[in-house]
Amino acid sequence: MNKELPIAIFDSGIGGLTVAKRLYRLLPKEKIIYFGDTARVPYGTKSAETIKQYAIQITRFLIRFNPKIIVIACHSVSSLGTSFLKRRFPGITFIDVINPSALQALKTTRNKQIGVIGPPATISSKRYESIIKRIDSQVHVYQKACPLLVPLAEEGWFDTDVTKNIISYYVDDLLEKQIDTLILGCTHYPLLEKAIRAVVGPSVFLVDASEATGIKVKKVLQQQDLLNKGKLKKHVPVLFFSDLPDYRKKIMSRFWNTQALLIKKASTGGKKNV
Amino acid sequence: MNKELPIAIFDSGIGGLTVAKRLYRLLPKEKIIYFGDTARVPYGTKSAETIKQYAIQITRFLIRFNPKIIVIACHSVSSLGTSFLKRRFPGITFIDVINPSALQALKTTRNKQIGVIGPPATISSKRYESIIKRIDSQVHVYQKACPLLVPLAEEGWFDTDVTKNIISYYVDDLLEKQIDTLILGCTHYPLLEKAIRAVVGPSVFLVDASEATGIKVKKVLQQQDLLNKGKLKKHVPVLFFSDLPDYRKKIMSRFWNTQALLIKKASTGGKKNV
Structure with missing residues (x-):
């Protein structure tokens, strides 16, 4: 070729x-x-x-x-x-765009607690979970659908207080599960990375699907x-x-x-x- | 028939x-x-x-x-x-769905200052303005595109603080113009009416396109x-x-x-x- x-x-x-x-x-x-x-x-x-x-x-x-x-x-x-x-x-x-992030998250996690955020269809498909569990059934995968993040990214509300409040609303449950790795399961989310980082703190590894x-x-x-x-x-x-x-x-x-x-x-x- | x-x-x-x-x-x-x-x-x-x-x-x-x-x-x-x-x-x-609201707003306004909120395409068409001005050229029409309100309504964030903050961000400019009538230029907005009312106060007349x-x-x-x-x-x-x-x-x-x-x-x- x-x-x-x-x-x-x-x-x-x-x-x-x-x-x-x-x-x-x-x-x-x-x-x-x-x-x-x-x-x-x-x-x-x-x-x-x-x-x-x-x-x-x-x-x-x-x-x-x-x-x-x-x-x-x-x-x-x-x-x-x-x-x-x-x-x-x-x-x-x-x-x-899903397989590469799932594999990277498996390499990154130390405590086998992985979070996934994404649009409703991506989350309800449970695709990340099934790929990850097939490779390591000991890993816990916690998922959360975040329907408002795409509109916020498209409108350029990258790092506002409103954006951080909405992200907190979505990820607080995952943080309570002590996840050490969070997959950004949507190609829009790199635009919100700064706000997501501010909410999850410095110790959670963010897996960027685009990267x-x-x-x-x-x-x-x-x-x-x-x-x-x-x-x-x-x-x-x-x-x-x-x-x-x-x-x-x-x-x-x-x-x-x-x-x-x-x-x-x-x-x-x-x-x-x- | x-x-x-x-x-x-x-x-x-x-x-x-x-x-x-x-x-x-x-x-x-x-x-x-x-x-x-x-x-x-x-x-x-x-x-x-x-x-x-x-x-x-x-x-x-x-x-x-x-x-x-x-x-x-x-x-x-x-x-x-x-x-x-x-x-x-x-x-x-x-x-x-636009003509009836434009005509109702013309009946409602006392100070001839009318606000319109809606999705970007509706607002950029300037349709409300042209209908209203054709009937009464003395009326001032202030428009604001509110792209995040449809996703908020669809997700059921009807009356949260986040919703009110986003509405304030959109309508504060209009309120500064002393509008006495606000057209809700989107069929999703009746779901947010309580939050919109809380932001604009009791004295602004809300024109509901559906009604x-x-x-x-x-x-x-x-x-x-x-x-x-x-x-x-x-x-x-x-x-x-x-x-x-x-x-x-x-x-x-x-x-x-x-x-x-x-x-x-x-x-x-x-x-x-x-």
Whole structure:
């Protein structure tokens, strides 16, 4: 396979930009193609059947760019596992955004008390818990759905008192369980890291899904000898969005504040609508 | 036209249920059909072009039930005006959710200082302002987008200190302008009315879009002699949703807490997807 082929990343919206940004910094020689399904965001409140259908449509769109790897930077899709995509697209390597964090949390914890925060769909899927318990059944996993954190992050309320109050409301139960590791199970949460840190204190290890996924992608490309080792070219990341109103652009700039991006509107071309 | 035909109501999601509930109480003899596009909610962050396309698909779905009137209980669609729907569906009477509130606010204000709060798309459309100014150019309209209020309402944070703090952050500018009337420009906001009242104090008149729209629908049906004057039958409101996961059902119960509803999943059958 050609090492110069792009890395494709997709998400239900713009949260996955924290993953794309991390990859862009970690692997500056790679071409990055991103698709954000902003016309149908959020996925978290939708059914599994609908989410799978959307993920298949997006993958079909991304395959046109002949990517060497596809990163599922969406927790709602990742929580359904990757097998439904692997079955449908057998030639493609998929990396999801949940496995890498679960494995990192297992390495980090000393007292085997791990907390997970995320949007309702991610939490109710219990995906983190099942991955972690399969590897070490002695670990206790405490989960908490935090539906208000995505809107707070999108609105730029990163480090306000209101944000800290809401985070306290969500994580106090987990802290009572003496967790020593907290998985930030949503690609929006790195924006709130300072507020989360202020609430949980300095002794809890925070697992950032974007960081863990970036490291995993690099490792897989290394193993497959697919890292682009050529001269450093300035590849401009290309970001596609299924809807792109001004309001969304403003929010986007809070996630990846650079002018050096190529932003386009695109349709997945899906035939079936709901 | 047959007076026993149903009243159809649609919204991008579940907010319009506050309108449907109001109508159900105001006009207990009427059949009510509701469509909530929960698979594609929210519309507020989408472009005008996309929102219009969705509204047309939903109207096509509702017309199968031969409604005597269609209520657009969605501020994002209403902010685009009703003419694009009237042109496409010339035989149908459409009532939007913005006009009735704008007219009520004009009746209520004494000092001609009117405030409007709503989701970003509703506010940036400046629809309230243009309707009000067209009737009375002396009125000052002060608008404020409040993106966090819908998530707070959906999560049931109706009357918490956090909610009041966020409301204060949004409306303090409006209160400084000495508004005597505040339009709640979102069908979710009746759920937060107690908290909004606590922040704005007793002297500001609150215009509830759901209430104003309900009264308007009754008036139009009266004028057209289409009110169902038969014996009171127990018509069970039928609510269709394009997606219906458990999480959404739980939120829905905060909007209309009755078991006496028929809830179904439905597709608009739209061909074009994004």
